[in-house]
Amino acid sequence: MNIKQLSKKLGLSITTVSRALGGYSDVSQKTKERVKKFAKKYKYSPNLNASRLASNKSNTVGFVLPLYGLNANQLNQSSFFEFIAGMSKKLNNENIHFFMFFANNAEEEKQAYNKLIFVEKVTKIILHNLKTNDDRIKLLTKNKINFVTWGRTKDLKNYSWVDLDNQGSIELIMQNLIEKNHKNICYINIAENYNFAYQRKQGYLKSLKKFNIKYNNKYYITIKNEEPTKSANLIKNLLIKNKKITAIICSTEYTAVGAIKACNELNIKIGKDISIVTFDGPVVERITTPALSAIVHPREQLGIKAVEMLLSMGDINYKHQNFMAKPRLIDRGTIHKVSK
Amino acid sequence: MNIKQLSKKLGLSITTVSRALGGYSDVSQKTKERVKKFAKKYKYSPNLNASRLASNKSNTVGFVLPLYGLNANQLNQSSFFEFIAGMSKKLNNENIHFFMFFANNAEEEKQAYNKLIFVEKVTKIILHNLKTNDDRIKLLTKNKINFVTWGRTKDLKNYSWVDLDNQGSIELIMQNLIEKNHKNICYINIAENYNFAYQRKQGYLKSLKKFNIKYNNKYYITIKNEEPTKSANLIKNLLIKNKKITAIICSTEYTAVGAIKACNELNIKIGKDISIVTFDGPVVERITTPALSAIVHPREQLGIKAVEMLLSMGDINYKHQNFMAKPRLIDRGTIHKVSK
DNA sequence: ATTGACACCCAAAACGTTTTGGTAAAATAT
DNA sequence: ATATTTTACCAAAACGTTTTGGGTGTCAAT
Structure with a gap:
């Protein structure tokens, strides 16, 4: 069933049917309803290719x-x-489409963005995994693509973003630990060229300052290759050399796996001899006894907000917005109190 | 740059440009090359909506x-x-497109398939998570959609599939365990209405028979809600009540988490007092010391094969094919030998 | 010299929508 | 009663391709 056949059934012109379905005001309420009823009855759904071609609108959000x-x-x-x-x-x-490319390497990823813009002619994109400086922002701006980022660059100019509160969440952990008299707190971060890692480091440093704890560079590690066995070894070394450590914060679940492994191998009891806190790990969180304490973020809400922003960008008087998700610290029992 | 402008630059008709790029034989080799050179030079890429509209081909593979x-x-x-x-x-x-729908519940999932077929007009779909009897196969067959399934129904009639060797992989584990004198082997499965779970059960039963071990219904459990804490409790109970158990096979990584937790809480040493084997878990595999032994499948290869089949379905003399991935058992040290 | 086959090219139609630029009738204002 | 605005509709053009159904010119065979 196409629009021509439908209009014939209705005894109306193609134009009127199209405009009725589009909700235009130059069609009477009565006709609109009749058209919609018929469309439903005959399971009419407009040919998207024709529709996009004619309207020159893709109505599609892209994601790589x-x-x-x-x-x-x-x-x-x-x-x-x-x-x-x-x-x-x-x-x-x-009723907006969502087009996703999958990239198996950096080259394909770059290509994917170009394809989204120049081949698929998508005009709305959600960007993520931001680097501290991110070329993609230039590319999108230059080509007048509406975009929202999930994550932030160091320089926050002229775009809309949603993000976790990376700095805030680590401050939350630190506050919690320090209130329980922890002073020798390790933070195992990932490479700082990911901006979220950079922000978390800032949070770590800021918390130390706030509570007058001296920064010990042995306690801050970045791990590039997150393979758990490797991180386990690193953390083992760290714990052996620095007996004073009472808490480890892990930036990713993979690192947390390493930390658990290290503690098990050294026979250090998690939640008794050492506190471990991690970020958003759905599985590892629950593997130890007691279960790992963790920062939890409402990521789904982030996705919703991002799309909301993206869709409202059609308005002429749209101004760049941002949304920061509130972290929650769930203490499942791996944060212990240290005697003074 | 569109085809009209490009053809003007080339001094050729639109037809010839289109057919040159399409690789038709009624364009001279020389012209073809010239056209392609110009297309590249001016970064021409055909408007997909127009192209799909005109050709009535979507060139898109759908996935939910x-x-x-x-x-x-x-x-x-x-x-x-x-x-x-x-x-x-x-x-x-x-250069084929890949269109993916995301479904947040069963209703949306059903809708998604309908949208793929009737709105997106996709003619090729990859199906997965097959039930032992799966309605979707009827839907697709009825609407003449080409499809390949990842997984199988109980009834294997008239479609092409790729799959893990579910039965074979559990037989592989069983053989390995039994050779090491295990006789009291538990298998923690998930709900059997997923066909892969059903197949694995068959493998479990077949192996027992082969080695003349009596089936003990206390040793076969299905877990519906895979939440690790719940599985941990189930497994704990199991281990307490059945002291003879020397090996646990877990159907999913989540269950394996439960098993690890249970063993830790009961102070049973994994790889020494008990063997644990799991399926394809990238993380949990590596958390214990020694790391969990597991069946590993070449899933990427499965994806490649599925697409290959799907694309070759254009041929008139295409016959339904299937591909079964070979499992590998990686013994990382959690399979111990039991004294006779 | 004529015919047939072949290589190479093209104008126009078609795909199914949306949008443009109207018109006629009805409602309202003068 | 007439002029103006509003309401409700429509024919035709446009979107950028592919496909159809040709055509012309060249070359070899007769």
């Missing part, structure tokens, strides 16, 4: 998912799923 | 990813990523 590096064989995949779940909830409601 | 149930907040997300990585490698090469 890297399947390598930070995201490959790693746990934070679940964070993507949550974010995507949020996006798709909003998009399904609004 | 459920974000609930088995897949939500679970680990086997990584298995999707691997499969998708395979698909996208193949598709990116072939």
Whole structure:
């Protein structure tokens, strides 16, 4: 069933049918309803290719998912799923399409963005995994693509973003630990060229300052290759050399796996001899006894907000917005009190 | 740059340019090359909407990813990523598009398939998470959609599939365990209405028979809600009541988390007092000391094969094919030898 | 010299929408 | 009663491709 056949059935012109379905005001209420009823009855759904061609609007949000590096064989995949779940909830409601490219390496990722813009002619994109300086922002701005980022660059100019409160969440952990008399707190971060890692470091440093604890550079480690066995060894070394350490904060679930492994091998009791706190790990959180304490973020909400912003960008008087998710610290019992 | 402008630059008709780029034989080799050179030079890429409208071909493979149930907040997300990585490698090469819907519940999932067929007008779909009897196969067959399934129904009639060797992989584990004198082997499965769970059960039973071990119904459990704490409690109970158990096979990584937790809490040493084997868990595998032994599947290869089949379905003399991935058992040291 | 086959090219139609630029009739204002 | 505005509709053009159904010129065979 196409619009021509439908209009014939209705005894109306193609124009009127199209405009009735589009909700235009130059069609009477009565006709609109009749058209919609018929469309439903005959299961008419406009040919998207024709519609997009004619209107020159894609009504599609683009997204590139890297399947390598930070995201490959790693746990934070679940964070993507949550974010995507949020996006798709909003998009399904609004009847907007969602087009995703998958990139198996950096080259494909770059290509994917170009394809989104120049081949798919998508005009709305959600960007994520931001670097402290991110070329993609230039590319999108230059080509007049509406975009919202999930994450931030160091320089926050002229774009809309949603993000976790990276700095705030580590401050929350630090405050909690320090209130329990922890002074020798390790933070195992990932490479700082990811801006969220950079922000978390800032939070770590700021908390130390706030509570008058001297920064000890042995206590701050960045791990590039997150392979758990490797991080386990690093952390083992750290614990052997620095007996004073009473708490470890892990930036990713993979690192937390390493920390657990290290503690097990050294026969250090988690939640008794040492506190471990991690970020958003759906599985590892629950593996130890007691279960790992963790920062939890409403990632789905982030996805919803991002799409909301993106869709409202059509308005002429749209001004750049941002949304920062509130972290929650769930103490499952791996944060212990240290005697003074 | 559109085809009209490009043809003007070339001094050729629109037809010839279109057919040159399409590789038709009624354009001279020389012209073809010239056209392609110009197309590259001026970064011409055909308007997909116009092209699809005119040719009535979508050149798009559809996929529905459920974000609930088995897949939500679970680990086997990584298995999707691997499969998708395979698909996208193949598709990116072939310049075929990949359209994905995300479904947050059963209703949305059903809708998503309908949208793929009737709105997006996709003619090729990859199906997964098959039930032992699966309605979707009827839907697709009825609407003449080409499809390949990842997984199988109980009834294997008239479709092409790729799959893990579920039965074979559990037989592999069983053989390995039994050779090491294990006789009291538990298998923790998930709900049997997923066909892969059903197949694995068959493998379990077959192995027992083969080695003349009597089936003990206390040793076979299915877990519906895979929440690790719950499985941990179930497994704890099991171990307390059945002291003879020397090996546990876990069907999913989440269950393995439960098993690890149970053993830790009961102070049973994994790899010494008890053997644990799991399926394809990228993280949990590596958390224990020694690391969990596991069945590993080449899921990426599965994705590649599925797409290959799907694309070759254009041929008139295509016959249904299937591909079963070979499992590997990686013994990382959690399989111990039992004294006779 | 004529015919047939072949290589190479093209104008126009078609795909199914949306949008433009109207018109006629009805309602309202003068 | 007439002029103006508003309401409700429509024919035709446009979007950028692919496909159809040709055509012309060249070359070899007769």
